[in-house]
Amino acid sequence: ETGVTQSPTHLIKTRGQQVTLRCSSQSGHNTVSWYQQALGQGPQFIFQYYREEENGRGNFPPRFSGLQFPNYSSELNVNALELDDSALYLCASSFGRSSYNEQFFGPGTRLTVL
Amino acid sequence: DAKTTQPNSMESNEEEPVHLPCNHSTISGTDYIHWYRQLPSQGPEYVIHGLTSNVNNRMASLAIAEDRKSSTLILHRATLRDAAVYYCILKEKSGGSNYKLTFGKGTLLTVNP
Secondary structure, eight states: OOOOEEEOSEEEEOTTOOEEEEEEOOTTOOEEEEEEEOTTSOOEEEEEEETTEEEEEOSOOTTEEEEEOTTSOEEEEEOSOOGGGOEEEEEEEESSSOTTOOOEEOOOEEEEEO | OOOOBOOSEEEEETTSOEEEEEEOTTOOTTOOEEEEEEOTTSOOEEEEEESSSOEEOSSOEEEEOTTSSEEEEEESSOOGGGOEEEEEEEEEEEETTEEEEOOOOOEEEEEEO
């Protein structure tokens, strides 16, 4: 059983560009959540997908968007990058919608915006 | 968002027990208490969760106060590999029927050899 994987590991972009980050869920998991973690802070919830539909969103602008595919892998897209978007982006997969389900996190993608 | 309060940092010696406190005075009756930890340069890792009763697993124990307004994560014998940021989280609805984790800043645990 493979864990959650993310690609790329690191990425450098310039302000105004667009970026796509990818996440492969743990086998059998149908829910993916994305988080942004600034340096020295805890992860902040961006949004969650369940069976290919967005099912909950945090306090992030519409230029943060996502997709979940039939195999439950997922993408996070960020348009019009700003300097403050520099952060570690984490995805987490889980099975089902229960409040007690454990989330399994990937290692993250480190995005630097210059 | 439901709030938790944790000390910014704690220090322990190797092979000694560690008690990591968390206050969550605004917890609702259906909120589960979750603990995750984040080792350096890694994503968060699930540690344990509970609702009302104390819980044990291979990693740790979770002691929940009778009024549920506080809890304590117990590492029975700290090792150097336990050095991490520990997050106490109340899992909340994110919309629909799904739930999100709302992280605070957590407690940075340092383990001395």
